[in-house]
Amino acid sequence: MTQPLHSRPPRVLSRGEKVQLTDPKGRMHTFVLAPGEHFHTNKGLISHDDIIGRTEGIIVANTGGVDFQVFRPRYEDFVLSMPRGAAVVYPKDSGLIVTLGDIFPGATVVEAGVGSGALSMALLRAVGATGSVHSFELREEFATIAAGNIADFFDGEPENWSVTVGDLADTLPQTFGPGSVDRVVLDMLTPWNTLEAVSEALTPGGIVIAYVATVPQLSRFVEALRASGKFAEPESMEAMVRGWHVDGLAVRPDHRMIAHTGFLILARRMADGISPLEKKKRPQGATAAAEDVAAWTEPEVTEAAIGTRTAHGKKLRRVMRDAGRRLRTEPDGSADAQPTDVTDSPTSNSTGPKEDR
Structure with missing residues (x-):
């Protein structure tokens, strides 16, 4: 029998690796493998030891008899x-x-x-x-x-x-x-x-x-x-x-x-001192008025302007009032105003404005 030109043993899952379990309904669960630990589901447990040392693409069952597919998580x-x-x-x-x-x-x-x-x-x-x-x-x-x-x-x-x-x-x-x-x-x-x-x-x-x-x-x-x-x-x-x-x-x-x-x-990027070629265009029937260009380009670009949700009006005043109440109820009277993290849901639009926020 002819030997293949390229071969290697499959990579096995080892301690410290991230794995992704998918149940029959398509729900995914990601965790890090550790010997002796268990992953808890709402219908039973899965022992990490049942996964460590085995390859991807296996099926493991929890203590309730529900099967899960095992893979390493993709980038997405x-x-x-x-x-x-x-x-x-x-x-x-x-x-x-x-x-x-x-x-x-x-x-x-x-x-x-x-x-x-x-x-x-x-x-x-x-x-x-x-x-x-x-x-x-x-x-x-x-x-x-x-x-x-x-x-x-x-x-x-x-x-x-x-x-x-x-x-x-x-x-x-x-x-x-x-x-x-x-x-x-x-x-x-x-x-x-x-x-x-x-x-x-x-x-x-x-x-x-x-x-x-x-x-x-x-x-x-x-x-x-x-x-x-x-x-x-x-x-x-x-x-x-x-x-x-x-x-x-x-x-x-x-x-x-x-x-x-x-x-x-x-x-x-063009080379220094070299001007780019101008794109040939058909003659335009009309040009934009100066006030139209100003209305398009001059307003300040803010998170609110591009659709990012921000508190305003009554909601903003309520948030400010609640924040002040929390500060007033500190036992030592100090104002510990630490910034809070804002987490976007996976279904929200990725707007890109991060560096300027």
Whole structure:
């Protein structure tokens, strides 16, 4: 019998690894394996020892006789179930960022707006051990959450990842010299405010990718790229993913889909002193009036303006009153006003404005 050219024994599940159990209804449960421990379900227990030392793709039963499939969690499973301080970039969008942004092994990548770390994980996988990802985040609490999620995902903090708390426009020139960055990914409210620093750091041929939530942000960033004269004609797109129900001849689209989460804009850095080619256009019948342009571009971009839920009116006053009551009821009378984490549900839109929050 001819021996196969490539073969290896299957990887077994070991202590300290994350596993994902799926019940007959499709509900998923993720936990870390530890000898002697048990996973508790509402209908019985599952011993970790029944899983350790075995391969993926097995079926284990709890003490109540309910069967569970056992696999290692995928990237998507981890991202949509991990703790989050800010909305995450959905896997459908991070996949486009990695592929269309040409994130290659060995690349030096700058990310602005680390959020909860979902996109950072995809970027780190793409650059490999020879590349590096440096993240910038305005809010220290988000940077802390992201660091914990990334360490959990990679079973330790990657040596080729670092995070700086601060504004990208101010800190990027202090961190990277001119032309030393291959890719820049912007996930923030006002990416156009960073273009001077980004264009300085990017190498000729490098790519800037922005992830924004609304049409005004999309339009304003694209026009800022064109006005800078340092980037080739930008590309703009969005991704929508629709699953399908397949059961014999009963084949139809799922009733729910992951539709709009954000827009992606990509542009390549021109060489210094070289102007980009102007895109040829058909003559336009009318041009926008100055007041129309001002109404479109001048209002301040805020979380509320792009649809992020914020307390206002009576609800805001009630929240302020409740917060004051809690402070007044402190035993020692002190005002311990620690910030609280805000967790987005997995079904909420990933808006991208993290660095500017």
